[in-house]
Amino acid sequence: MAAATVVEADRAASEGGAGFSDVQARGWDESQLRKYSFPTKPIPRLSHTDPRAEMLINNEEPVVLTDTNLVYPALKWDIAYLQENIGHGDFSVYIAENHKFLYYDEKKMSNFENFVPKSQRMEMKFSEFVERMHKMEELGGDERIYLQQTLNDTVGKKIVVDFLGFNWNWINKQQAKRNWGQLTSNLLLIGMEGNVTPAHYDEQQNFFAQIKGHKRCILFPPDQFECLYPYPVHHPCDRQSQVDFDNPDYEKFPNFKNIVGYETVVGPGDVLYIPMYWWHHIESLLNGGVTITVNFWYKGAPTPKRIEYPLRAHQKVAIMRNIEKMLGEALGDPHEVGPLLKTMINGRYDHS
Numbered sequence: 001m002a003a004a005t006v007v008e009a010d011r012a013a014s015e016g017g018a019g020f021s022d023v024q025a026r027g028w029d030e031s032q033l034r035k036y037s038f039p040t041k042p043i044p045r046l047s048h049t050d051p052r053a054e055m056l057i058n059n060e061e062p063v064v065l066t067d068t069n070l071v072y073p074a075l076k077w078d079i080a081y082l083q084e085n086i087g088h089g090d091f092s093v094y095i096a097e098n099h100k101f102l103y104y105d106e107k108k109m110s111n112f113e114n115f116v117p118k119s120q121r122m123e124m125k126f127s128e129f130v131e132r133m134h135k136m137e138e139l140g141g142d143e144r145i146y147l148q149q150t151l152n153d154t155v156g157k158k159i160v161v162d163f164l165g166f167n168w169n170w171i172n173k174q175q176a177k178r179n180w181g182q183l184t185s186n187l188l189l190i191g192m193e194g195n196v197t198p199a200h201y202d203e204q205q206n207f208f209a210q211i212k213g214h215k216r217c218i219l220f221p222p223d224q225f226e227c228l229y230p231y232p233v234h235h236p237c238d239r240q241s242q243v244d245f246d247n248p249d250y251e252k253f254p255n256f257k258n259i260v261g262y263e264t265v266v267g268p269g270d271v272l273y274i275p276m277y278w279w280h281h282i283e284s285l286l287n288g289g290v291t292i293t294v295n296f297w298y299k300g301a302p303t304p305k306r307i308e309y310p311l312r313a314h315q316k317v318a319i320m321r322n323i324e325k326m327l328g329e330a331l332g333d334p335h336e337v338g339p340l341l342k343t344m345i346n347g348r349y350d351h352s
Helices: 051-058 073-074 081-084 108-109 126-139 157-164 166-178 222-228 254-258 315-331 334-345
Strands: 041-043 062-066 091-094 119-124 143-149 183-191 196-200 203-211 215-220 259-267 271-273 278-286 291-299
Touching: 062 315, 073 157, 073 203, 081 091, 081 126, 081 157, 091 126, 119 126, 126 143, 215 222, 222 254, 222 278, 222 315, 259 271, 315 334
Parallel strands: 041 259
Antiparallel strands: 062 271, 091 119, 091 143, 143 183, 183 291, 196 278, 203 271, 203 291, 215 259, 215 278
16 A cells, blocks of 8 residues: 655545545535545645645655645636637547546557447537537536647637746746656646546646636555556556446456545645656546646656665556566567466466
């Protein structure tokens, strides 16, 4: 299990959901949270000036920062404002038959001939996205829609002005003091109530800035890798858990019984720091309306010239990924990777 730093910031554990003491003051309640079988511990909520927040980020552990003003100019964004000012470019929109958006890498689909995506990606104008979203709300069915688009030079002037007004001074200092790599993207996310992005991990640092509505974020540290059973590296759903949180198959995924999450609900103005290789499972609240979020993705710091041993959990994950990639390339067929690895360990590493 995780060896997280102890920070006294309302971190009481609770079974099967969040143990939050200020839910009434924050505009949501626990009836809006999906119920799961595993326990969670609250992620600390701290001022960005609090030394404990600095300690958590330095230790590559999650924290909610309540007062960075990182996206302050965007807090006025709503669907009407964006529709008027976002521009006339094309946006990437995903449509799912239910509330789960299991993303996939289209380039890897050729590795698995029988792979059927559980969501469909389409390009459409923002006005078309809004019209489609409203129509789904009126119909009240299971189908859901989700916009995920990098903020680029196609947006209108007012959005550009808002973007330039972000607290770049603060976030650039975070990057510089920890020697992170470059900012790779700013991702605009807009979703309907009840949308779920299942557990996955990324190889970059992430500041998750909430603008409108509330999102529930359940995180898992890299040392719970074996409990979450990610798809193979060459699979289109690489870096995502195979476990269905709503109905876990404990026979197929027995280690999931040992999972423990770190949980929070972020609201407008909150910024959640998600360290690289930490798993994150993101949900729009039930009956919570439309949500708007902007993500800030940063590459990790360069590999140090002197590696310290024993290796940390995220370093082990990186090694596993690199071995899978290397074997896939060497064998010429990603489907041969699993059998070869089984041959390497079967009957050889099972001794106590």
